[in-house]
Amino acid sequence: MSLFLRTFLCSLALASFSKSAFAQTPAERVLVVSPVVGEVIDGAEKARFGLFPYYMADDFQEARFVRVLAPDSSITLRTRLRDGRLVARPFTAAEFQAAHDLIERRQRELDANPQPAAGVFTPAGQATPEQLGSTYSVELRSGNTFIGVLQTVSIEELEFATKDLGVVRVQRTNLKRMVLLTSEQAAKGYGDVGNGTRLFFAPTARNLRRGEGYLQDIDIYLIGVNYGVTDNISVGALVPIIPGIGGNVFAITPKVSVAITEKFHVGGGALYARAFGYGGGVAYGVGTYGSADDNVTAGLGYGFADGFEGSTSPILLLGGAKRLSRSFSFLTETYIASGGFLGLIGGRLQGDRYGGSLGFIYGTEVGGIYPAYLEMTYRFGKHK
Template sequence: MSKLFVCTALLGLLAARPAVLRAQPAAPRPAPGDTTTRRPVGLRPGYDDVGSGDHLFFMPTARNLRRGEGYAQDLELAVLRADYGLTDHFSLGILASVIPGQGLDNIVALTPKVSVPVAGRLRVGAGSFLVGTRSGVGALTYANTTYGTADHNITLGAGYGATGQRGIFSTPLVMVGGATRLARRVALVNETYFLYDRAFLDLGKVLLVAGVAGVRVAGPRFGGGLGVFYAHGQLEDADYLNGSGSYAYPFGEFTVRFGKLQ
């Protein structure tokens, strides 16, 4: 009798187990490209944020690194930077130029940044590049907004520069950029900067349009981009220079992600 009871109980448990498993609701999955909440590990493997998610090639977006996530970046073998997410909405980084022959005239900067979601796919942010050189200190403080997902987004921002000797500049630097994913690990990226100042650093009236456009490949740990740096400038009413010019140069960068992959 006891053996019959044990066998009957085991058969009952085995028969009931699939029903119990079927009764468990499936965990909700974020929409593709949606990183407004912390993504489960393993979701869409390989579909990492374009860049690190908080910048394009160089330009900051209003998206932020998540807590415990970081990256190191080398731009044109001349600028090194690293950023780390202290929270999901605040990151801190350091940037330094390593131009040969410049020595102590190279710059070092701290790059704090805060960003918050506003509604749906819209985010707003603010940050600063706090720059120090042998000749003095300065800052570029900006505010920006980003609409979209990690796969497709556009950013608009404006920043004011300041130096210890000249104070706050009267004209903002306007930033426009965006990224769109073409394939699992490939994206088009562009960022453009606009500056118009009638008395820029006592040089005279300055008009500058500059930026970077190119293709970026992003993997779970490593990424890189190739493109073109372009610039067009006009300078008027200066004592020694008066004219305009357009330039285009090859651009390259390499990024290593560290910390959590989320």
């Protein structure tokens, strides 16, 4: 058989096979469920109109409806997930019409109420419009909290997609607070705990937000309280757990701070204490770079005392915090002076309202490392 004839027969066989294979795959055309979303429905549109609740918002990438050009004229929802998988789900004509009606009804609600009022706050504490498709940390008036992707919004309720609870609908009357999470926080599955205003005992340049406060017990003996008067000014006090013991000891800790950028803050303040009829303290300036959970701090402090007019050597503060999990953070703070250094190193367990810290002391005059700082904290007021 000639080379030409063999080539011709092979080509004919391939053409026949391709035609047969093509005939086994019915032709399709894309269906537009609503002109509001068009041919391809993306993640934001899924969230905005509350579509396809059987696909999690974090997994969903896009979808489209197609109709097979065959006698049964079946409808299929073809969905692409973020991990690359393609999923086909049969749709009846009634389900397709229900999806159309849902989109149209939701669009009318959005047109009538483009920005429904709600207590939505960013990590900086500023009110913002609700952002469909974004991840929020939600606190209810009952005290329950969860993290979810905002899917739909109406005048009376909000709907979230959560990993553990499925779809959660919240009446606005039951909503206490919503905090918009950054992309990094959403990926971790939790938001900041507090506003990163201190390490162990040392302050950072980040300030308590207005209405945010905490009550703490330090080494059993001392009780402290701090409160955000404004977003830039906070005040605190420290007294013995039994008033009158220890020579009427008390301390006050005012602080002022300013955000230069989202991650860089500067501030200053003082710790003034009186005991046994004498008073003194430390005035300081400090700078902090980072978020509420992960930051580094450096500052300078100068000591002062009642009736003392001489100068003192500056004290250098170096410290930082690193959140390692939902409930645990690593902390360190070191004070360096001309005579040496003294520091604390350890960690903090933290929850939504309650927390505790354990610090080990070390330094040039300590001769080892020993547990020295034990603290329990309760956060009150604004805490998101």
